[in-house]
Amino acid sequence: DTEVTQTPKHLVMGMTNKKSLKCEQHMGHRAMYWYKQKAKKPPELMFVYSYEKLSINESVPSRFSPECPNSSLLNLHLHALQPEDSALYLCASSQGLGLYEQYFGPGTRLTVT
Amino acid sequence: GNSVTQMEGPVTLSEEAFLTINCTYTATGYPSLFWYVQYPGEGLQLLLKATKADDKGSNKGFEATYRKETTSFHLEKGSVQVSDSAVYFCALRGYGGSQGNLIFGKGTKLSVKP
Numbered sequence: 376d377t378e379v380t381q382t383p384k385h386l387v388m389g390m391t392n393k394k395s396l397k398c399e400q401h402m403g404h405r406a407m408y409w410y411k412q413k414a415k416k417p418p419e420l421m422f423v424y425s426y427e428k429l430s431i432n433e434s435v436p437s438r439f440s441p442e443c444p445n446s447s448l449l450n451l452h453l454h455a456l457q458p459e460d461s462a463l464y465l466c467a468s469s470q471g472l473g474l475y476e477q478y479f480g481p482g483t484r485l486t487v488t
Numbered sequence: 489g490n491s492v493t494q495m496e497g498p499v500t501l502s503e504e505a506f507l508t509i510n511c512t513y514t515a516t517g518y519p520s521l522f523w524y525v526q527y528p529g530e531g532l533q534l535l536l537k538a539t540k541a542d543d544k545g546s547n548k549g550f551e552a553t554y555r556k557e558t559t560s561f562h563l564e565k566g567s568v569q570v571s572d573s574a575v576y577f578c579a580l581r582g583y584g585g586s587q588g589n590l591i592f593g594k595g596t597k598l599s600v601k602p
Binding site for chain 1: 522533577593
């Protein structure tokens, strides 16, 4: 099973709201990732977790706050977002930080109004 | 640094036509190479991979061969179907400053007409 699940599938939020995106994998992978994808562009890396610890933060604004409660779960907490943050948010996982393939979830389509 | 260059689309083909999407890369050492496919409104799916020179990745009729001498990983399919319409991303994971991050090409949109 190579499934990564994400909830919700769609999310509309105002600029003053607080919401969270959730990601789950049961492949025993020890690295998990958040990406942001704008229309007609490749995904852009936001955060990397390895063994439940934040490994990489690609200079993402503090209104995005990641959390890794355990080895299977990854959350992305959202607060005071801007309309330009509207995008598809993708979660991925891999066996580790080496040259392994990453498996992606279906994404959350976020619209900020 | 590591980078991926792939042919820009869109590519429009008739059903049963032959498909080639070119991909070349720049990387230190021997990266792992991947093709991902993204259907409309969905996430990315791993289509195939190759981890060393001369490896051929294959899946669902698609193939790509890791060519170290030409630093290429071109995607091919002998007979495309309407259901293959999607965006295809070439990607690599390598050594160096990227810490093994996945580096994507810009993507190629394929449209297959019946």
